[in-house]
Amino acid sequence: MSAYGITADTAENSPEIEKQWAVKAVHHAETYMKLLKALPPRKMKFTPIDDEIYQDFTKSFPAFPVSLIALDLLKTEAAKAKWRDFINRYEKKVQDFNFGTLLRIDSTGDYEEENTTFVTRLQFFAIEIARCRQGANDAVYEGAKEGNNANGR
Structure with a gap:
């Protein structure tokens, strides 16, 4: 139960709340991508x-598989329970x-409609911490760094 007496079972999908x-x-997604492109992923702290x-x-x-996530590992009933x-x-x-929270499905890509799924903040943290520590986010950082060097920055 929340502080407002609203639970997942009783909440209505108000368009304003959804917006x-x-x-x-x-x-959150835009801010995270800016950080990911600016900081070495292995040094990030969530x-x-x-x-x-x-x-x-x-x-x-x-x-x-943190690099490329199969959605059934997040969305099936068995996966949801785990x-x-x-x-x-x-x-x-x-x-x-x-x-x-929005999560990129493919760690080498940006937040785009076909590369994004909706998860909880804790799922985002768990997967992105693993991606950063295992090198799955390195391509985004390196690509941004190379792009900046090519532009004379």
Whole structure:
């Protein structure tokens, strides 16, 4: 139950609320891509407990392909149940752990309609922390760096 007495079961899909969530999600995605293009991914920090999230993620999802995500690993009923258990472990540890967030499906690409899916903030953190630590985001950073060098920056 939320502070406003609204739960996932009782909430209505108000167009205004959906629009506000979409604006926040797009702003988060734009900000993240700017950071990803500006900072070496292996040096990025998402939360004070990145190490814990990463260790838990790699233990809970040992074969999860962070570079190119098959949506059934996020969206099937079995996958949702497994993710729900993972996400709920962080309810008191990560602020906004269940906020809707945009995630790139292919780590080498930008946020575009065909390369984006909607996940919780905790799923975003887990996958992006893994991508940064495993080198899956290096291509975005290197591509931006090369583009800046080619433009004389």
